[in-house]
Amino acid sequence: MNEVKHGRFWTVFFALLCVAYLFPIALVVVNSFKGKVYIASEPFALPNAETFVGLDNYVRGIELSGFLEAFVWSLVITVGATALILLGTSMTAWWIVRVNNGFAKSLLGAFLLNLVVPFQMVMFTLAWVTDRLGLSNPFGLWVIYLGFGAGLAVFIFTGFVKGIPIELDEAALIDGCGPVRTFFQVILPVMKPSLITVAILEVMWLWNDYLLPYLSMDIKKYKTIPIAVQYLKGGYGSVDMGAMMGVLVLAMIPVVAFYLLSQKHIIKGVVAGAVKG
Amino acid sequence: MRRSLIRWGWLFAGPTTLAFMIGFVVPFGLGIYLSFTKFTTVTRSTWVGVDNYVRLIGDQTFLHSLWYTSAFALVTSVIINVAAFAVAYMLVKAIRGSNLFRSVFFMPNLIGGIVLGYIWLLLLNGILAYWTRSITYSETYGFWGMVMLVCWQQIGYMMVIYIAGLQSIPEDILEAARVDGATGRQALFQVVIPLVMPAITVCTFLTLTSGFKMFDQNLALTNGAPSRLSELLALNIFNTFYGRPGFEGVGQAKAVIFLLIVAAIAFVQNRFASSRETAQ
Incomplete structure (x- = not known):
């Protein structure tokens, strides 16, 4: 399906569609430079000499929402939990597939059940368990995310490990490797494509997750970016639209940077995750 | 090999299983138990049998959010899939700029639901202001506002999956049709569409499930206003837990019903996928 009629027409058509697609984001960026009273009254006007406020909204937004701290905690949670999930679930998946006895099979079944369960089912009790175990902080959330997010990762990894010939494991064993060296030096490098897939899916989920940290973490001390944004809305009688616009733009910058840097992997990861999930 | 590996279970499967107990198994079990009790905290609960389930049948907001969410999931699923397929179908052809267009359409997926909600709040309220209305004017406004937001967000995601499906069709089959x-x-309806059926199934279920689970966008865009009429299921459950003292048990029972709905969708998908495998 290579040739296309009216190629130029379609290029123009999609170019216009892209402009329309980016419009909501552009609108927020434009408004982030306007005084707060002008945002609600004339959202579609460009800033002019009277309405332009420079970076005021950004400064106020960072102060009111505690954005910088939230950024750090989002980063700590996302990076730490993703690393822990990758390590923990890849090891578990390999063990499950290779051992494949009754226990391993029922363990896999439990992980698959986790895939189906919506967060609302456990939100109240999970917050209680987290609190009881003293895990209501960003580092404790690493453990919680490993637990609640294990399903998808184990599912993708077991699917992948099943495709690795067992002769590879056996060859390593004959060469005198124990299970630990076999896994880390032989199996894990082979699993690289699935590791990238899972990493992408987890990062997209963890970075944007609102409800789990909101309920399970002590949010007086720790906020993530989505919590900081929501806090800006909830904390005051009337929303400071200027500060809100500034924070929305700031919240999008890391995401767009991440996208530009690793777009290829992201799209591959999404496709691989969907085919299997 | 196998027997020696069993002994290493504590190292390979142990830590994840322990976290899984903490983060899922225990809260899940407690959640099911608590749905049959009246409770204010996990430790202060009294068994009331199916009382919570009886009470939720009489809960108008719940019944309303149930059909509101079903309609939402159905409508978004249809629009997203038709649009995503159409865009993918055109973009796999040699159109100048295809790669750039693809990147742009996918981008909103990386932005979180809360941020997306406030972006669209500005846009939609800005437009509606010309008629001196806002997104919370009625449940219909909120419904279509959320539909637009979610379409904008997810069309790119499904498009990427459809593109992969379309690109995997062998060129000689299309040549033969020609x-x-x-x-x-x-060629489209009798060759291409049947061949990308697996992608269509996956995408349909992905959009249906995410439609049912939608929470962040709902919270940011309408927060259920006016008078809880634009509440999707997840937000309705949240508000029952944290907004109505004495209704925690009912909230937990609602969550169990919610689970059953989502599980039923997953079950049907599974049947679909495996029947296709045996057919081939």
């Missing part, structure tokens, strides 16, 4: 004199439309 040689046999199939028109463009015949």
